[in-house]
Amino acid sequence: MHKFNIVIIALFFSPGLFAATGERPDPEAVNAGKGLYQEYCQSCHQKDGVGEKPIPSFIARPGYLTAMPLNETSHAWHHSDEQIIHTILNGLQRTKRMPAWKGVITEQQASHILAYIKSFWSDRILACQGPKHMSCM
Template sequence: MKKTLIAGVATSLILGGAVWIAPAWTADAARPTLPYTDPARIAEGKVLYADYCASCHGTNLEGQQPNWQDRDADGYLPAPPHDETGHTWHHDNALLIRIVREGTEAIVGGSYKSNMMGFGDVLSDDEIASILGYIKSTWPAQVQDIHNEINARVLP
């Protein structure tokens, strides 16, 4: 009886610890979620966005450069806006997290050119999710719903 109780408590502590250390941005690595309705995470994401993203993507997510869909003379696309006029919401959460973590060139591959570096050595996955959660929180409800549908279609 005592051994069973001790084993049960130990198992609970181990499982509880695993849940505690698991990234808060996802319960399933194949279908990560973004904290776009969590006020604390949105506030954190807004600060991180200002520090790491706004110089290229605009203080208000509006983009900094005109013609963001046209390559420049060197073959690079300008940084897109992250508001609803951009294409961020066209991509599922897992891809967005990978783009921020690894950089666009690493994701697309081939001869694709991008100035978007990977931030995986600078930001944790939780911080990346907070930034993306902040971005998503600014989109109109209809765009959020479409983005949620995109995420629901992603196969594990």
């Protein structure tokens, strides 16, 4: 039983489950992230990361920001994995609509959510993710 636990722990923390910035995520991480995304993110960022429809500025409350798309139609992919995970865990100062999930989910769960988000992106977008987006498009 002891060896089994060590194998499970090693597999659970295996770096192969997490993609680096610009790399296609592991299917196991994507699968783990799908349910987390549905629970914590989908109500605002919508199914398949399409985001909310913009609200005309003349009826929006001050400081109200619609949830941006997380698919490749917006700029989420301009950020590194670390930046996106930081936003998931710490929220955004400029809007209360993006809460800090730290203490509710773990960093590993945030990584799984990111893997699911990256599954929306094409290989071309993945290749340009993060700082490379300025020079490869």
